[in-house]
Amino acid sequence: MSDTKRPWLRWYGLARWKRLRESQLAAEPLCARCLASEIVTEATVVHHRKAHKGDEALFFDPANLESICKPHHDRDGQLEDHGKTVIRYDASGWPI
Structure with missing residues (x-):
């Protein structure tokens, strides 16, 4: 998509x-979402x-930023950006 449709891409x-x-x-x-499930993963996004x-x-x-791993960004982050609800689970499998 061009900068005329999404000029914020240049930011x-x-x-x-x-x-x-x-x-x-x-x-x-560390990835905030992995940590919620008691998994230690380097945040790269x-x-x-x-x-x-x-x-x-x-x-x-800065208050609107969250450090997460690429798999979480590619899966959950994109869904959230499009208005979808993402259910997160703790280490025991229960929703948080």
């Missing part, structure tokens, strides 16, 4: 985002908790 290339991303991963180096939908303030808001 991912900005030094401001790269610094914020690195800061988030340094502060929370910074996910927006609430979909920013082109809102620049929400995009760069």
